[in-house]
Amino acid sequence: MTTSPVRLRLISLVPPALAGILAAGVGLGAAEAVAGTRADFRSPVLDVGDRVVDRVPSWMKDLAIEWFGTNDKIALLAGIGAMLTIYAAVVGAVTIRRSRRLGLAGIALFGALGTLAALGRRTGADWTSPIPSVVGAIVAGVALWSFTVRTEVSPGQPVHVTQRRRFIAQGGILTIAAVAFAATGRRLKERFSAAESRASITLPAPDSPAPALPSGIEADGAAPFFTSNADFYRIDTALVVPQVPAEDWELRVVGMVDREIRLSFEQLLDRELVERDITLTCVSNTIGGNLIGTARWLGVRLDDLLDEAGMDPRADQVVGRSTDGYTCGFPVGALDGRDALIAVGMNGEPLPLEHGFPARLIVPGIYGYASATKWLAEIELTRFDAFDHYWVPRGYAAEAPIKLQSRIDAPRGLDRIDPGSFAIGGVAWAQTIGIDAVHIRIDDGDWIETELAAEVNDTTWRQWSHPWEATPGRHTIEVRAKDRNGAIQTPDRSEPLPNGASGHHTVVVLVNEA
Ligand SMILES: Nc1nc2c(c(=O)[nH]1)N[C@H]1C(S)=C(S)[C@@H](COP(=O)(O)O)O[C@H]1N2
Numbered sequence: 001m002t003t004s005p006v007r008l009r010l011i012s013l014v015p016p017a018l019a020g021i022l023a024a025g026v027g028l029g030a031a032e033a034v035a036g037t038r039a040d041f042r043s044p045v046l047d048v049g050d051r052v053v054d055r056v057p058s059w060m061k062d063l064a065i066e067w068f069g070t071n072d073k074i075a076l077l078a079g080i081g082a083m084l085t086i087y088a089a090v091v092g093a094v095t096i097r098r099s100r101r102l103g104l105a106g107i108a109l110f111g112a113l114g115t116l117a118a119l120g121r122r123t124g125a126d127w128t129s130p131i132p133s134v135v136g137a138i139v140a141g142v143a144l145w146s147f148t149v150r151t152e153v154s155p156g157q158p159v160h161v162t163q164r165r166r167f168i169a170q171g172g173i174l175t176i177a178a179v180a181f182a183a184t185g186r187r188l189k190e191r192f193s194a195a196e197s198r199a200s201i202t203l204p205a206p207d208s209p210a211p212a213l214p215s216g217i218e219a220d221g222a223a224p225f226f227t228s229n230a231d232f233y234r235i236d237t238a239l240v241v242p243q244v245p246a247e248d249w250e251l252r253v254v255g256m257v258d259r260e261i262r263l264s265f266e267q268l269l270d271r272e273l274v275e276r277d278i279t280l281t282c283v284s285n286t287i288g289g290n291l292i293g294t295a296r297w298l299g300v301r302l303d304d305l306l307d308e309a310g311m312d313p314r315a316d317q318v319v320g321r322s323t324d325g326y327t328c329g330f331p332v333g334a335l336d337g338r339d340a341l342i343a344v345g346m347n348g349e350p351l352p353l354e355h356g357f358p359a360r361l362i363v364p365g366i367y368g369y370a371s372a373t374k375w376l377a378e379i380e381l382t383r384f385d386a387f388d389h390y391w392v393p394r395g396y397a398a399e400a401p402i403k404l405q406s407r408i409d410a411p412r413g414l415d416r417i418d419p420g421s422f423a424i425g426g427v428a429w430a431q432t433i434g435i436d437a438v439h440i441r442i443d444d445g446d447w448i449e450t451e452l453a454a455e456v457n458d459t460t461w462r463q464w465s466h467p468w469e470a471t472p473g474r475h476t477i478e479v480r481a482k483d484r485n486g487a488i489q490t491p492d493r494s495e496p497l498p499n500g501a502s503g504h505h506t507v508v509v510l511v512n513e514a
């Protein structure tokens with residue numbers, strides 16, 4: 001008997017689909033390894049993810065934040081992973097069962113998608129950017145092809161046994177290769193981490209320390225006045241945290257200015273440093289939500305720096321541009337003496353990487369999406385009619401003062417508590433105006449004035465509380481705030497899109513029988 005070459009032919013669709021998935025895995029692993037060789041190379045998965053982030057409708061982003069909170073990115077990547085797996089399985093089945101050409105065209109399409117995503121970056125794309133995608137597609141193609149090569153069947157050996165053994169061996173090798181490639185890519189990328197840079201920085205003491213805190217700034221039942229860096233919400237479009245070592249960082253002040261300014265991180269720290277307590281608020285915060293936090297920020301006054309650059313009186317917008325291309329924009333009129341900062345410190349530490357290390361903007365009274373550029377690279381003086389910042393074409397308002405709002409922290413919705421004395425408490429904010437009063441009402445009774453904690457300044461939230469004698473049963477508690485201009489928080493509910501949620505926070509609490 002002579003050996004006879006046969007094409008791999010398997011009864012079920014599972015092995016072809018698996019072959020497709022394995023080929024995609026090793027291709028993506030190879031792309032990761034290549035991406036690790038240069039700081040500006042990026043994983044194709046992240047490039048594609050970025051383009052998805054840039055294109056999802058704003059209502060869907062708000063929904064993602066509502067469903068997944070700050071895990072929205074993990075949810076997105078998991079979604080991309082699931083789609084990829086299905087696609088690779090189909091490509092595998094087509095290649096092995098139908099047509100090798102069609103299958104390889106499917107892989108080429110996949111490489112083209114990565115290429116487009118790499119070329120479509122917000123900033124810094126050039127012709128080399130798609131290299132990881134192209135290499136990944138070639139490796140995936142070769143791997144998939146290898147499953148279609150004819151097998152030598154030894155005499156006396158049943159064909160399917162040979163095929164099965166070979167499939168298992170090939171699959172094993174590809175799995176190991178995929179994991180090794182991906183791990184190598186990861187390790188290589190670590191060289192570009194900014195963590196070491198951050199660890200090596202000692203921030204100077206402020207020239208102007210934060211004013212002494214009055215006593216009694218916290219009220220029973222409310223969240224801590226200062227939000228720790230670990231608990232501070234994180235919202236941004238970056239799927240992985242941009243790594244910007246302070247040594248390589250430079251801030252440019254450009255646009256409608258008399259003199260452009262360029263500052264290294266060292267030069268920034270040499271300027272007058274002020275320390276201020278400011279509450280940062282996200283436009284996507286829903287009623288009662290926690291996309292708000294208060295920190296002690298250390299930084300350089302933005303108005304001083306812009307005065308030095310010399311502002312063209314026709315400019316009406318300050319744009320903060322991030323190293324990742326994200327932009328915020330807010331009115332020049334917001335520089336009215338309030339403590340707008342180029343911040344380098346947060347609660348006594350250099351900015352955490354995920355909060356914008358080495359420098360970011362903090363502008364009291366304006367939602368973060370329009371003001372708080374993290375990983376700041378450039379400040380541009382321009383006009384609202386000349387430039388739309390990132391979220392404007394996505395439906396959010398160009399100008400975004402923070403709405404008067406209040407929140408109940410205790411009890412939380414649907415908490416079960418014992419009857420008797422209970423401290424209802426929470427926070428309220430009207431940044432740059434200040435909170436004058438907070439009222440609650442229980443079970444549609446009359447509005448009652450709560451006790452306000454001491455005010456730190458008009459740009460921070462203010463805590464309130466109310467001692468309550470809880471009686472058994474189900475109760476509804478509603479809160480509203482009044483600002484120092486006499487405005488009372490509207491009960492009319494609106495979604496975060498386009499300029500922030502409004503409406504009263506209401507919780508239902510269940511009080512046990514005595
Ligand atoms: N570079 C960059 N800066 C950004 C964003 C972003 O997506 N990219 N998001 C903004 C938004 S929407 C908010 S609410 C604040 C949140 O800052 P935090 O993550 O430090 O809380 O950052 C702002 N700065």
Ligand SMILES: [Mo]
Nearest residue numbers: 282283368369
């Ligand atoms: Mo935000």
